[in-house]
Amino acid sequence: MASDKNRKSDHDDHAAGGWGAVNAAEKQLSRQKILMKGNKLLLSMNKPGGFDCPSCAWPDPKKPKLAEYCENGAKAVAWEATKKRTGPDFFAEHTVTELLTWSDFELEDQGRLTHPMGYNAETDKYEAVDWHTALSEIGTFVREQDRKRVELYTSGRTSNEAAFLWQLYGRLIGTNNFPDCSNMCHETTTVALPESIGIGKGTVTLDDWEHCDALFIIGQNPGTNSPRMLSYLHEMAMKGVPIVSFNPLKERGLVRFTDPQSPREMLTGKAQQISSNYFQLRTGGDILAMQGICKVVVEADDAAKAAGRERVLDVDFIAEHTHGFEAFADYVRNLSWADIELYTALTREQIEQAGEIYMKANNVICCWGMGITQHRRGGDALQQIINMLLLRGNMGKPGAGACPIRGHSNVQGDRTVGIYQKPKEPFLQKMDEVFGFENPREWGHDTAECCEAILRGDVDVFLGMGGNFFRAIPDLDRVTAKVKDIGLTMHVGTKLNRSHLLTGKRAYILPALGRTELDEQECGKQTITVEDSFSMVHGSTGMLKPASEHLRSEPWIIAGLAKETVADRAPIDWDGLVADYDRIRDKMEEVFPDLFENFNERLMVPGGFRLPNGASERVWNTPTGKANFLFTPNIKDSDDAVPDSGHLQLMTLRSHDQFNTTVYSLNDRYRGIKDDRMVVFMNERDMEERGLSEGDMIAFEAAADDGIERRVSGFKVVRYDLPQGCCGAYYPETNPLLALSHRDERSNTPASKSVPVKVVALTQATPANTVSEGAGPELVPAE
Numbered sequence: 001m002a003s004d005k006n007r008k009s010d011h012d013d014h015a016a017g018g019w020g021a022v023n024a025a026e027k028q029l030s031r032q033k034i035l036m037k038g039n040k041l042l043l044s045m046n047k048p049g050g051f052d053c054p055s056c057a058w059p060d061p062k063k064p065k066l067a068e069y070c071e072n073g074a075k076a077v078a079w080e081a082t083k084k085r086t087g088p089d090f091f092a093e094h095t096v097t098e099l100l101t102w103s104d105f106e107l108e109d110q111g112r113l114t115h116p117m118g119y120n121a122e123t124d125k126y127e128a129v130d131w132h133t134a135l136s137e138i139g140t141f142v143r144e145q146d147r148k149r150v151e152l153y154t155s156g157r158t159s160n161e162a163a164f165l166w167q168l169y170g171r172l173i174g175t176n177n178f179p180d181c182s183n184m185c186h187e188t189t190t191v192a193l194p195e196s197i198g199i200g201k202g203t204v205t206l207d208d209w210e211h212c213d214a215l216f217i218i219g220q221n222p223g224t225n226s227p228r229m230l231s232y233l234h235e236m237a238m239k240g241v242p243i244v245s246f247n248p249l250k251e252r253g254l255v256r257f258t259d260p261q262s263p264r265e266m267l268t269g270k271a272q273q274i275s276s277n278y279f280q281l282r283t284g285g286d287i288l289a290m291q292g293i294c295k296v297v298v299e300a301d302d303a304a305k306a307a308g309r310e311r312v313l314d315v316d317f318i319a320e321h322t323h324g325f326e327a328f329a330d331y332v333r334n335l336s337w338a339d340i341e342l343y344t345a346l347t348r349e350q351i352e353q354a355g356e357i358y359m360k361a362n363n364v365i366c367c368w369g370m371g372i373t374q375h376r377r378g379g380d381a382l383q384q385i386i387n388m389l390l391l392r393g394n395m396g397k398p399g400a401g402a403c404p405i406r407g408h409s410n411v412q413g414d415r416t417v418g419i420y421q422k423p424k425e426p427f428l429q430k431m432d433e434v435f436g437f438e439n440p441r442e443w444g445h446d447t448a449e450c451c452e453a454i455l456r457g458d459v460d461v462f463l464g465m466g467g468n469f470f471r472a473i474p475d476l477d478r479v480t481a482k483v484k485d486i487g488l489t490m491h492v493g494t495k496l497n498r499s500h501l502l503t504g505k506r507a508y509i510l511p512a513l514g515r516t517e518l519d520e521q522e523c524g525k526q527t528i529t530v531e532d533s534f535s536m537v538h539g540s541t542g543m544l545k546p547a548s549e550h551l552r553s554e555p556w557i558i559a560g561l562a563k564e565t566v567a568d569r570a571p572i573d574w575d576g577l578v579a580d581y582d583r584i585r586d587k588m589e590e591v592f593p594d595l596f597e598n599f600n601e602r603l604m605v606p607g608g609f610r611l612p613n614g615a616s617e618r619v620w621n622t623p624t625g626k627a628n629f630l631f632t633p634n635i636k637d638s639d640d641a642v643p644d645s646g647h648l649q650l651m652t653l654r655s656h657d658q659f660n661t662t663v664y665s666l667n668d669r670y671r672g673i674k675d676d677r678m679v680v681f682m683n684e685r686d687m688e689e690r691g692l693s694e695g696d697m698i699a700f701e702a703a704a705d706d707g708i709e710r711r712v713s714g715f716k717v718v719r720y721d722l723p724q725g726c727c728g729a730y731y732p733e734t735n736p737l738l739a740l741s742h743r744d745e746r747s748n749t750p751a752s753k754s755v756p757v758k759v760v761a762l763t764q765a766t767p768a769n770t771v772s773e774g775a776g777p778e779l780v781p782a783e
Ligand SMILES: Nc1nc2c(c(=O)[nH]1)N[C@H]1C(S)=C(S)[C@@H](COP(=O)(O)OP(=O)(O)OC[C@H]3O[C@@H](n4cnc5c(=O)[nH]c(N)nc54)[C@H](O)[C@@H]3O)O[C@H]1N2
Pocket: 055, 056, 057, 072, 185, 186, 218, 219, 220, 221, 222, 224, 225, 226, 246, 247, 248, 249, 251, 281, 282, 283, 284, 285, 286, 368, 369, 370, 371, 372, 406, 407, 408, 651, 652, 653, 654, 656, 658, 659, 660, 753
C-alpha cells in the first residue's frame, strides 16, 4: 500500500473554528507580511464606514462585534493586502509559455499586479504599457468588431458601481453577452426560485435568523465558505434550536464549532455541537429527500384530518397563498419508500426524523448552496425545498423562509444592477431613457453559451471584469484550447492567474484597486456599494494605500474603455461619473427608482438597507399570483445517481484553504488533508470494488454521453466517510471532466456536484506534492 499520509484518520476530528482558525489566519497574514496584532485593517472589516469583506456574501449585523471577521475573511484580506508584487520585472523574466506550467497557487503567490501589461507575441512575454495606450488599443479594436462576437465577463467581487458601468459599456457596444460567475453558481436559484415564489433571492433577514426555531442546511458548507454564519449557528445550537444538515460529507463546521470570539470556549477548548441531525445523503438525492419529508408531513396531516386532530399543514396559508398543492400532495403520497431510500441513500426512519423536526417547529429557515444548485436537476431540487417550506406557511413570516447563501461578496448586486444576458423590457426602456441610446434587445450569452461560442470560433473579443474565467469554467481543456483564436483578450484583475496567460491574438492585463484600498478620485475618497445574500445594500470604503501608483479603480477603467470605444454612441459624461461615485448612484437611482430611492443618503445605514422583496411580504410575483408547488413527475434523477451504474458521481469541492480558483495553501485542515490537492475522497466499498487501497493513484474518465473523451490523472485515493456511489475531488483541478452539456436544465448552471466519472487505477505511485494543475502526470492505467 502506498503512503497513507493523506488519510483522514478517525480521531482527527477537532471542532471547526477554535485556535486552529486563529493560527491559520495568523499564518496567512504573516506569509503576506502583515501583522495581526491590533490590526486596524481587520477591525474595520464589515463595519459602517469600513470596508466589506471581499470573501463571502454573508450579511453584516447592525451592531457589529469588535472583530467582525472570520478566518477565511482574514485570509482574503491578507491575500489582497500582501506586500508581494508582480511587476514588469517579473514579466520580463518569464515567458507566458513558462508561466503556464506554474500552479494556480504559485501564480497568485507572486503578489499584486502593479502595471497595465500588454502581450508581445514575438517575445511571448507581457510588457508594461501606459494606461492611455492600453485603453486606446483595446477600445479601437473593440469598436471595429461585430458586436455579437464580443463577450463581457463579470466576477462577483465587482462593486455595484463598476457593474452598473460595465453593463452600460456592453450595451453601448451593442451586446447583451454578459457571461457571469453567477452562471456557474446560484443561477439555478435566480431562475428556479422565481417560478416558485416570484423572486430569485432569499426571503429572510438576520432578524429572522434570531427567531427561527428549526434550521435546515442543505448542500452548503458554512464552516469554510461563510464562516461568519457559524457564530449564528453556534448561538442557535446553544439555545437548543434544531439544526438539520443534509450533506454527503460530514463537514466539520456543521458538526462542531469552537467560537474564536468566545473566551470561555477558547480557554477551555470546549466545542459546541452544531447539527442536531446530520443526514449524509447521496449526491443529487435532495429531490427525493425533500419530497420524502413532504410525504411525511402530508401523510401526518391526512391522519390528523381523519382523526379530527389539529391539522399539520397550514391550510389557511395553502388556500390563500399557494397554487398546485393537491397535485403535489398526491404525488408525494404515491412515492414509494423503496425509491426514496434508493435515491437518497437515507433510511425511511431518517427522513421521518427530519419530518418530525420540521413539523414540530413553527418557524423554519432552509439554507442551500452549491450542493443544490450545481446539478442537472438543481432547479427541481430547490423547488422541493420551497414546497417543504410552503406546506407549513414558512414563508413571509418572522423567523421563516428561504435562504440561498450566495458566493462572491457582491454576486447578487451585480445581477441587480443589470449584469444579465436576458434583460427585461422595462429595464431596457429605462436605460434608453436615462442614457439616450437604443439598448440592444436581443438576448446574449451566459457563461455556458459563451463557452460554446468560443468552441465554435464565434468570439473575437473577451473582456473580463475580475475573476478567472478560463479556470472556473466547465470543459476546461476544450474551451481553453480555443482561446488563442480570439482576437483580443483583456482581464481586469488584482493578481496574476491562468486566465491572463491564456492569451488571445492580442492580450492585456489591467491592474485594479482591491476592496481594501483607498479609492481617490477627483472629488475625493470614494465609497462603493455591495448587496449581500439577504438583499441588504451597504457602502464599503477602502483604507489602505494602493499596492501601486499605477492601479486604477474598476469604474475608472471602464470609463476609460468606454471613452475609447463608444464615446460617440451616447452623451455620457464618463469623467464626471468617475470623479464622484455618488453620480453613478444617482444614475442607478434613475434606472431603478423602486430599488435605490435616495441611494446616496441610505448607503451608510449600519447593516445596510434592504431591497424590496415581495415574497417576504407574501406578495407573489408569479403568473398565478401565488406561491407555486412545483415538481417534475420524474423520479429518476437525470444525474443517474443510483449505485451500480458502474460510474461514480464526482462532487467538485472547495478546500478550506482556497477561494474559488485562488489557492491559499495545499491544505484542507477540516478534511484532514495536508500539502496536496490531487486527492479523491472515496467510499470504502467503492474502493474495494475497484481493488483500490488508500494512497493508490487514479485517473478520472468522464462518462459523458457526447462521445468526447475527458480525462484527468494523478489523484491519490483517500478513504472517506461518504455514501457509496459518490466521490469528491477539488475544483478547479477536475474542471476538464465537466461536459458543457452537463448542466442544470433550466439555468445552464454546470452540474459540478454530480459529474459522472469512471475511476481508473494507475500502476505507479507519484510523489506526494503533485502540482495543482488540471492534468497531473500521466501514468499508465493498470491492466
Ligand atoms: N473560503 C471560501 N469562501 C467561499 C468560497 C471559497 O471558495 N472559499 N467560494 C465562494 C463562492 S463563489 C460560493 S458559490 C460559495 C460556495 O459555498 P458552498 O455553497 O458551501 O459550496 P461548495 O463548497 O462547493 O459545496 C457545498 C457543499 O455541498 C455538498 N454537496 C455536494 N453535493 C451535494 C448534493 O448533491 N446534495 C447535498 N445536500 N449536498 C451536496 C458538499 O459536500 C459541500 O459541503 O462560497 C463562497 N465563499
